[in-house]
Amino acid sequence: MKIVCVCGMGLGSSVIAKMNIEQVLKKMQIDAQVETCDLGSIRSINADVYVTTRELAVTMPEELHAKTLVLTNFVRKVEIESSLGDYLKEKGL
Numbered sequence: 255m256k257i258v259c260v261c262g263m264g265l266g267s268s269v270i271a272k273m274n275i276e277q278v279l280k281k282m283q284i285d286a287q288v289e290t291c292d293l294g295s296i297r298s299i300n301a302d303v304y305v306t307t308r309e310l311a312v313t314m315p316e317e318l319h320a321k322t323l324v325l326t327n328f329v330r331k332v333e334i335e336s337s338l339g340d341y342l343k344e345k346g347l
Contacts, residue, residue: 255286255347258301259328260293260310268292271305271328278335284342302347305338321345 261268268290
């Protein structure tokens, strides 16, 4: 499975999200590749899940909406674990 963390420039909040998602996935014993990307380059990266903030979710390309997980906080691992776990279960991933 491939997860891409999306932020405006691909360097700030997406890197924080990547690190925290990797820790959560390890705890959940889920093997996945996690990358970062800026919003402008998102169409060039194929992934199973795109993770972004509420503010950027509305600007995600329409064709990626079904594969987009919106988090309200990239720092709170409890929220990440809950949201990601529910999302993966719902999507059958």
